[in-house]
Amino acid sequence: STQALNNYPSQPILYLVNGVSFNALNKPQNAIDTLEIGLDYIIDDTKMEADFYTQISKAYTLLNNTTKAKTFSDKAKQLQNTN
Template structure:
């Protein structure tokens, strides 16, 4: 997640997407982190101009219910 955030912050959207998609494979029962991954993927796809994928990831992030 940290690598993806760092790449997003310096405009390396392709590297961010690659890192974040790999990281999703290793998530286990952590809705907070899953939401963060989806939000970062959304930001990376928006930066690339792929609004359809960006909106899909934003929607997935919004659908995650976080524990109280």
């Protein structure tokens, strides 16, 4: 997915897939960095935005930062409740 990001840098789904992969590989800081960039490319897609926040929350959980994990989890839940 990294090569896809290089070829299509404005596609937010690729950042999401990359972030999920980094979380699965136990590389949470890479996940956070990638997901935060991808958030800037989301336009009018609250479902995808919620997915990004959920993955960022998981990454912060892996880093044992429960405060930030809860913050992003709450953002995701808030977006999910608006749909």
